[in-house]
Amino acid sequence: MSTYVFSVYHAEARDALKNNQEHPHISMRWASPCRFAIEAESPRDAENCITKKYPHDEGFVTKRLN
Template sequence: MSTYVFSVYNTEARNALDNNQEHPHISMRWATPCRFAVEAENPQKAESCIKEKYPREEGFVTKRLN
């Protein structure tokens, strides 16, 4: 297994922050990128895992850093 690092933020939280507001349901810590390490057999499985936990439909943006 290898370790893959991802950056994750939430567009809804970021938009709220840009408008000097707080999102009613999402912590404002998601307005800035958070880093996560995922152990997986390959990059595709790592990306699938992170996207399952932080889905695009809920405003999350993920980017693999390595």
């Protein structure tokens, strides 16, 4: 297994912060990228794991850092 590092933030929380507002349902900590390390057999498995927990269709943006 290898370790893959991802950056995750919430697009709507980030937009709210830029407009000096708060998102009504998402913690503002998600406006800034958070780093997560995922152990997986492949980059695709790691990305599937992170997007399952932080889905794009719910506003999360993920980017693999390594």
